[in-house]
Structure formats: structure tokens, C-alpha cells
Amino acid sequence: MDNLRELYQEVILDHNKNKRNYRKIENPDGFAHGVNPLCGDQIDVYLDLKDGVVEDISFDGQGCAICTSSASMMTVALKGKTEAEAQALFKSFHHALTDEKQHPEDVPLGKLKVLTGVKEFPVRVKCATLAWHTFDAAFKKLKDEITTE
Amino acid sequence: MSNVAQYDVESIRNDFPILATEVHGKPLVYLDNAASSQHPVQVIHAIKDLYESGYSNIHRGVHQLSQDATKAYENSRAAIRGFINADCIHEIIFTSGTTESINLVAQSYARPLLKKGDEILITHMEHHSNIVPWQMICEQTGAELKVVPISDQGELEMDRFAELLSEKTKIVSVVHVSNALGTVNPIKEIIDAAHAKGIAVLVDGAQAVSHIPVDVQALGCDFYAFSGHKLYGSTGIGALYGKEKLLNKMPPYKGGGDMILSVSFEKTEYNTLPYKFEAGTPNIAGAIGLGTAIEYVQSIGLGAIAAHEHGLLEYATSKLKEIDGLRIIGQAEQKAGLISFVLDQVHPHDIGTLLDMEGVAIRTGHHCAQPVMERYKIPATARASFAMYNTFAEIDVLNEAIKKTIGMFS
Numbered sequence: 001m002d003n004l005r006e007l008y009q010e011v012i013l014d015h016n017k018n019k020r021n022y023r024k025i026e027n028p029d030g031f032a033h034g035v036n037p038l039c040g041d042q043i044d045v046y047l048d049l050k051d052g053v054v055e056d057i058s059f060d061g062q063g064c065a066i067c068t069s070s071a072s073m074m075t076v077a078l079k080g081k082t083e084a085e086a087q088a089l090f091k092s093f094h095h096a097l098t099d100e101k102q103h104p105e106d107v108p109l110g111k112l113k114v115l116t117g118v119k120e121f122p123v124r125v126k127c128a129t130l131a132w133h134t135f136d137a138a139f140k141k142l143k144d145e146i147t148t149e
Numbered sequence: 150m151s152n153v154a155q156y157d158v159e160s161i162r163n164d165f166p167i168l169a170t171e172v173h174g175k176p177l178v179y180l181d182n183a184a185s186s187q188h189p190v191q192v193i194h195a196i197k198d199l200y201e202s203g204y205s206n207i208h209r210g211v212h213q214l215s216q217d218a219t220k221a222y223e224n225s226r227a228a229i230r231g232f233i234n235a236d237c238i239h240e241i242i243f244t245s246g247t248t249e250s251i252n253l254v255a256q257s258y259a260r261p262l263l264k265k266g267d268e269i270l271i272t273h274m275e276h277h278s279n280i281v282p283w284q285m286i287c288e289q290t291g292a293e294l295k296v297v298p299i300s301d302q303g304e305l306e307m308d309r310f311a312e313l314l315s316e317k318t319k320i321v322s323v324v325h326v327s328n329a330l331g332t333v334n335p336i337k338e339i340i341d342a343a344h345a346k347g348i349a350v351l352v353d354g355a356q357a358v359s360h361i362p363v364d365v366q367a368l369g370c371d372f373y374a375f376s377g378h379k380l381y382g383s384t385g386i387g388a389l390y391g392k393e394k395l396l397n398k399m400p401p402y403k404g405g406g407d408m409i410l411s412v413s414f415e416k417t418e419y420n421t422l423p424y425k426f427e428a429g430t431p432n433i434a435g436a437i438g439l440g441t442a443i444e445y446v447q448s449i450g451l452g453a454i455a456a457h458e459h460g461l462l463e464y465a466t467s468k469l470k471e472i473d474g475l476r477i478i479g480q481a482e483q484k485a486g487l488i489s490f491v492l493d494q495v496h497p498h499d500i501g502t503l504l505d506m507e508g509v510a511i512r513t514g515h516h517c518a519q520p521v522m523e524r525y526k527i528p529a530t531a532r533a534s535f536a537m538y539n540t541f542a543e544i545d546v547l548n549e550a551i552k553k554t555i556g557m558f559s
Contacts, residue, residue, distance in 0.1 A: 004506045008499075008557060016558075039498055040515045040528045062528050064496035065558070121502060 006117035007124070008065065015069035020076050021058040030142035034061075034134030036126055041067045045134040047142065054078050054086055057135070064127050070115055071131030077112055078135065086139070090132050097125050156457045161449065162538045164189040175508030178543045183328050183356055183487050183534035184512050185378045188442075192382060195441040196434045207433055208407060208424075222433055225440025226423070232443045233373060234364040235390050239422040242396070243431050246387035247355040248278040250374030251322070253389055253426060254351050255282040257399040258372070259320050265291030268317040270348075272297040272305055272334075273524055274327040277517040279353045283322060292319070299524060303330040303479035307338070314342060321350045325357035329518035329530070330479025331462075331487035333361065340369050349395065355379055359536070360458060360485045362451045365390050377435060382442035386435030389426075396422050403428040446537075454537045458486035461535045465544045472551060478530050486535035489516075492551070495558045497529040503557065504531075507550040 030047035041063035048056040057078050059071045078086050085107075092106040096116045109116070118128045162168050167187050170177050179187060199221070205214035207222045229241045244250045259269065269283045273296050280294075287294050295318070297310045314321070321343045326333050340350045351372040357363060359380045365373050372395075376387040391399075401408050401419055405428030410418040419425050446454065465488055469475055474493035492500060501513035512532045515522045522529060533547055 004503065007502070013558065038514070040519070040522065041498075042528070062496075064498035066499070068496075124498070124502060127498065 003117070003120045007121055009114045009117065011073075011111070011114045012065065012069040015072040016065040019059075019068060020072045021079075022060055022072065023058045024060060025056060025058050028056075030138035032134045032138035032141060034130050034137065036063075036067075036130050038126070039064070041127065041130055043067065043071050043131050043134050045071075045131060045138045047135070047138045049083070049142065052083050054081050054083075059131060059134075063130065064124075066115075066118060066124055066127040067130050070128040073112055073115065074131050074135060077110065083139070086135075090136055093132060094129060097128055156453055158457065158538065158540055162540075164191065164445075165538050166190055166193070168538060172508045172510070173506050175506075178507075178509040178546050180533040180535065180539065180543070180547060181510045181512050182359075182536035182539075183379070183516075183532065185384065186359060186381050186536050187538070188383070188438075189381055189445050191445050192438045192441045196383070196438045199434050199437055204434070206430060218433060218437075221437045221440070222431075225436045225443075228440040228443045229388050229390075232363075232447070233358070233390055234366050236366060237393060240390055240393050240396065242389040242391065242423045242426045243436055244374075244387050244389050244426075245385050245432065246376040246378070247353060247374045248282075248376075250372075250387055250389035251279055251351065251353060252282045253402045254320075254322075254372050254374070254391070255286050257402045257426075258349070258391075258395065259283075259286050259292075260289060261400065263290040263292040263319055266317060267292040267319045268295050268315065269293070270295045270297065270310075270313055270318050270321045272310075272323055273299045274303070274305070274330055274332060274334075274518065274521055275322075275324050276328055276353065276355070277519070278355075279322055279324060280520070293317075296520075297323075299330075299332075299521075302481055303327070303332045304481045305332075305334055305339075307335065310339065311342065314346060314348065316346070318343075318346070318348050321348055322353065323350065324353040324355075325363075326354075326360065326485045326487075327479065327518075327521075328356045328487070329489055329516040329521040329532070330481065331484040331489065331534075332479060332481035333357075333483040333485055335483075336370070337368055344369065356485065356487075359446065359454075360451075361455055371395055377439040377442065380439065380442055381445060382439035383432075383435045386432045386439050388439075393422065396426070399426075401425050401428065405429045407431075449537060457537060458535050458539075461539055461541065461544060462486045462488070464541055465533065465535070465547065468544060468548045469551070472548075472555070474555065475551065478525055478527065486539075487532065488534075489530040489532045491527055491530055492555060495554055497531040499558070500531040500551070500554055503554040504547070504550045507546065507553070509547055509550050511547075 025046035028046040034043045043061040046058045057075045205218045207219040230238045298306045343350045349371040352370045354375040358375045373390040378384040408428040478489040497513035514529045
């Protein structure tokens with residue numbers, strides 16, 4: 001049960017119930033649709049960048065509590081971050097959930113740390129990382145579009 | 150009820166060693182039987198004994214072990230024949246499971262027969278394994294896939310079935326018991342209606358054979374497919390029943406060893422039934438285990454098993470219906486021992502994880518039946534499925550664990 005409490009901390013349950021930035025952005029700079037084919041979870045991520053900073057970020061879709069709260073917390077964590085900071089946070093978060101060893105370049109996770117309990121539930125790691133991969137896809141698509149213009 | 154009263158579930162449980170294990174410090178409550186059932190010690194011993202003292206490749210071997218293994222393998226085929234009451238032994242083809250059985254019929258029966266404009270009729274409650282092989286045939290032949298809709302309760306809309314069954318229909322492929330809803334379909338009615346128009350019917354019996362007695366001759370179906378691992382046997386083994394006259398006309402599905410009479414580079418003559426469809430070295434131990442599993446099921450009696458499971462279903466349904474915010478997906482009149490449900494506040498994956506911590510193993514997700522999920526506008530369900538060894542006390546554990554889950558999320 002300790003593991004379970006670690007997985008479903010109050011902060012996570014709260015973000016699941018009261019989703020932050022759970023809305024569409026009309027004509028976003030970046031957008032991606034994320035699907036976990038194993039379980040059917042679907043997350044859409046919308047992204048606006050201004051002068052290299054995440055000006056606005058939102059999500060919608062449906063998933064389990066881990067997936068939903070991770071998406072919600074991600075939007076809070078990324079708003080106002082520079083592109084480089086956002087990428088570093090994604091990498092560090094991913095490392096924290098999937099890798100045993102420390103990476104020297106990892107940055108502090110702040111509030112996202114509550115999600116690292118997922119590590120004890122390997123089948124649920126994908127739930128926690130879906131939104132982040134979707135963000136990454138939206139971001140990369142945006143960058144591709146910019147470089148090809 | 151007299152059957153249920155005499156039913157000795159504790160002695161059955163003693164035959165399944167895994168049921169004594171603990172998960173997260175709690176006694177295992179195994180309610181994931183629709184995904185795969187557990188093995189009785191008789192099956193485990195049959196496989197162990199084979200590898201320890203009787204194993205060899207089968208057919209054509211002149212030495213003793215090969216003859217013994219061949220005999221055991223063919224005895225299993227005979228056991229399957231008796232189990233589903235096929236007319237003759239060579240109507241039973243060993244396959245790797247239901248999926249391969251369906252693909253065999255699709256590729257070997259339907260593909261040579263179908264042309265552009267023809268139709269294949271399936272239903273909205275099929276498992277992906279009874280959808281995708283037909284979509285492949287449609288791509289290969291230009292035929293079209295037609296789908297019988299399902300009602301809000303989870304029953305086939307039989308009037309729509311009658312309308313969709315047309316001159317263009319060349320094969321009907323339908324699930325006997327739905328893995329996502331638990332619905333028992335009116336197979337006999339479907340077969341009779343199709344036969345009246347000269348259309349062959351394949352029945353996907355993966356979820357049926359361990360729960361209800363199946364008599365392929367009484368049903369009259371042309372093909373019947375099932376898997377060993379949902380019938381207290383192992384994965385990688387299953388069977389296809391086909392009517393002799395159809396199987397004889399069908400070309401082989403795979404080429405290789407054992408399916409030939411003679412091979413030269415000029416001409417190969419195919420073997421007779423059932424070997425024509427069994428190319429390559431088969432899953433010998435799996436087949437022998439399946440034969441033992443069938444004997445075990447018969448020793449208890451499918452009638453008694455069905456009555457016990459029906460009791461569990463009714464008890465669990467009444468208990469779960471009392472839970473606020475719980476919705477049962479699939480409330481057909483005729484159901485096998487399986488309950489799919491969703492909770493207002495809790496996603497199925499979270500239910501799965503929380504129940505697991507209570508020792509309760511259920512399945513969550515789309516159950517390889519995404520069209521069913523789409524039909525009921527849900528992303529996934531939690532599914533508890535029962536087997537001969539489950540108890541009423543286990544339903545109580547499930548019930549309490551669900552309540553605890555809701556409490557945590559409210």
C-alpha cells in the first residue's frame with residue numbers, strides 16, 4: 001500500500017480531478033496527438049511559443065489518473081520555460097522514470113517529482129510519459145516547420 | 150441449484166497450484182480468465198512427464214519415444230473431437246490458437262472463393278482477431294466487410310443481421326461469446342439463417358468452450374475455432390474444426406513438412422486431412438496438455454461448471470450493481486461469466502492497479518475489441534472474468550476492492 005500511496009499522491013489525484021490547462025488553443029503554433037495503443041489513452045497537446053519561450057500550453061483527451069495528472073502538471077511546469085529549459089525538463093523527467101542511473105545534465109524536477117513513484121509500476125510508466133512525448137512531438141513538428149520555411 | 154450445492158470448488162482449487170500464491174501480500178484472486186485461464190496440476194504434470202520421459206518429435210519416427218509421443222498427440226485430437234462432438238477425428242486441425250484458426254479459414258476457404266462485390270459478414274462485437282483477417286481478405290479480393298450492429302444492452306441486432314445477410318454474402322464469421330461484453334450469441338439461429346442461403350459460418354469459440362457445452366454437429370457450423378490457453382491448457386495451441394467436405398476442397402494454408410505425401414521439384418502431392426493443414430513441427434506438448442485439460446474439464450462436467458459460473462455471474466452482477474457510479478457494459482439476457490464495467494470517477498487502468506494491490510487480477514483496456522469501446526463511447530473497461538475455480542468469497546473481495554478504489558478517488 002505504501003507504493004500505492006506513492007503512486008497516487010494527493011497532488012496527483014488533485015490534478016486528475018481538477019485538470020489545469022485542460023482546453024484547446026485555437027490555431028496553436030504547435031500541436032500533436034498522442035496515443036498509447038496498448039491502453040487507448042489519447043492526449044492532444046497544444047503549444048504557443050513566443051520569442052523562444054512557451055507562452056501557452058494546454059491539453060485535452062482522455063486517460064487514466066496518472067496520464068491525466070502528468071499532462072496537467074506538465075502544462076503547469078512548462079509554461080514560461082524557454083525551449084531549452086523545456087527540453088531539458090522533458091529529458092530529466094524521462095530519465096527519472098525510466099533510468100536507474102543519474103544523468104549529470106539532469107535538472108531538478110520540482111513538483112513533477114511526485115510522479116516518480118510510477119517507477120515502481122513499470123506498466124504505468126508509459127501513462128506518465130505520454131503527454132511529454134506528445135509535447136515533444138508538437139515541439140519537433142513546430143521546429144521542423146520553422147526550419148523548412 | 151442442486152448442481153451448485155454439490156460442486157466442490159475447494160477440491161477444484163486444490164488442483165490449481167497457482168491459486169495458493171499471494172500477490173502484494175494478499176491471496177491471489179484471479180479474475181482474468183477471459184485473457185488466459187490457469188493450469189490444473191494434471192495438465193502441468195502431463196507436460197512435465199512428457200518432457201521428462203516421453204518427449205520426441207511425432208509422426209514418421211520408428212523409435213519408441215516417437216511412437217508414444219505420436220499416440221499421445223493424436224489422442225488429444227481425439228479428445229477434442231469428443232469434446233465438441235465433431236463427426237470424425239480428421240475434422241480437427243491443430244493450430245496455434247483461435248487467431249490462426251480464423252486466418253486459416255480466411256486464407257484457405259474465403260480467399261479463393263471471394264471476388265469483387267462479394268461480402269463477408271461479421272458483428273460489431275468481434276475480437277480484433279475476427280476483424281483483421283477479414284479486412285486482409287477484403288484487400289486481397291475486393292470483397293466488402295459488413296458488420297451486424299449491437300444494441301445498448303450488448304446484443305446482436307438480429308433484424309439487421311437478417312437484412313445484411315444477402316446474396317452477396319459468402320461467409321459469416323461470428324463470435325460465440327463476446328470477450329468484451331460476455332454476451333452469448335444466438336449461434337444456432339445465425340447458422341440456420343446463413344445455411345438457408347447456402348452461406349458458410351465460422352464461429353469464434355475462444356470464450357465459449359470453457360464455459361458452455363459445444364456440439365458442432367448440433368450447431369451445424371461449418372468451422373469452429375478455439376484456443377487451448379482459455380481452456381486450462383497452454384498458449385500456442387488451439388484447434389479448428391471444419392466440415393470434412395469443406396476442408397477437403399480447401400488448399401493448404403501453409404507449406405512445409407508433414408503436410409505432404411510426396412515432394413519433387415516438379416510436383417508436390419498434399420497430405421490428407423488433417424495433416425494437409427499442419428505444416429511444420431507442431432506444439433506437441435501444448436497439444437498433449439490440451440487433451441489433458443479437456444479430460445479434466447470433462448471430469449468435472451461443463452454443465453456443472455456453467456451452473457457454478459452462472460451463479461458467480463449473478464452474484465457479482467447484483468453486488469456490483471449496488472455500487473454508486475459503477476456501470477456494467479454489456480447486459481445481454483444471455484451472458485457467460487464475465488463482467489465489463491466502468492466507474493464514473495476512476496479510469497480502468499487505475500482500477501486495475503488498485504485492485505492488483507488487493508491481490509485481485511482483472512484486465513483493463515479495450516480487450517482487443519476497439520469497435521466495442523467506440524460503440525459505447527468509452528476508452529476502455531475493467532473486466533472481471535470467472536472460471537470454474539472462482540468462489541463467491543472472491544467476488545466479495547472484488548466488491549470491497551472496487552469500493553476501496555472509489556473511496557481513494559472521491
